[in-house]
Amino acid sequence: MLINGTEINLANLEKPLLLMNEDEELLFQRLILPTIQYELIQCQLALSTRKSISLVRDFWLALYKDREQLYINSGHAMLYPIRLILFELVTKTEHFKRLSKKSFGDECLSLIYAVVLLQFILQWLKDRFQNNIEVYEAMKLLYRVNEDYLDEEQVPIPREHLIAQAIAVKAIRYEVKENAQEFASLLYQTYNFLTYLHDKVKEQEGNETNSLPSMRNVADILNLFYSERYTTDNPSFTG
Structure with missing residues (x-):
């Protein structure tokens, strides 16, 4: 399908970080397609590229299944250090x-989460890296749309990409460590928001969460919270 003017085959995303079977792959494709088609601008970073959608899939499986029972595919993990x-x-x-306790076993809410x-x-x-030119450019290199067709298993990774990966991974690890309280606060706010979203979806669907909730309704809910903060005209990693 066409995303940001680039054709992306949802059946040919980057390799999953977690070991997953074919049924789980097909389930994710079935769920993510209508989600992308609704073009939620509030989630433009998460749904803009083959790389970001692949990371959505990683989080989705960890939320849908018991994270403690899932295993990292070490071969794939080496290809995608930033993910x-x-x-x-x-x-x-x-x-x-x-x-994950709230979304366990619910493929739809796991996707929204x-x-x-x-x-x-x-x-x-x-926001953290926009004033750090070296890191910001490295992140843009990894996430910009016009590089999204590359398959790391078939095309040798350019040296500039390897350097960008090393810069980005080191910077992310350092930033989270040095701003541990802020990062924890971010996840706490996200948890509170998703808890509210979970309750609203259950309310709208009459507690029937075994079918895909209306993403248009979810978009309305997101609009109440994102408004100006999470929609911006500034260049993004995916732009």
Whole structure:
């Protein structure tokens, strides 16, 4: 399908960080397609590229299944160090574990949680690094749309990408460590927002959460919270 003017095959995303079976892959594709089609501008960072959608899938599976029973695919993880560091930093937190208890076994709410969570995280990183030219350019290199067709298993990774990965991973790890309280606060706010969103979706769907909730309704809810803060005309990693 066409995303940001670029054709992206949802059946050919980056390799998953977690071990997952074919049925889980197909389920994610079925769920993510209508989500993207509604073009939620409030979640433009999370749903803009093959790379970001692949990370949504990582979070989705960890929320849908028992994270403690899932295993990292070490071969795939080596290909995507920036996805791996973000995944590890977020999923080990207490707020993520509490969210996963709410969404466990519910593929639809797990997807909504994953999309919103990644949007919050990427927006925070964008804000933190926008004045650091070296890191910001490295992040843009990794997430810009016109590089999204690359398959790291088939095309040798350019040296500039390897350098960008190293810069970005080191910077992300350092930023989270040095601003641990702020990062924890971000996840706490995200948890509170998603808890509210969870309750609103249940209310709208009459507690029937085994089918895909209306993403248009979710967009209305998101508008109440994002308004100006999470929609901006500033260049993004995915732009």
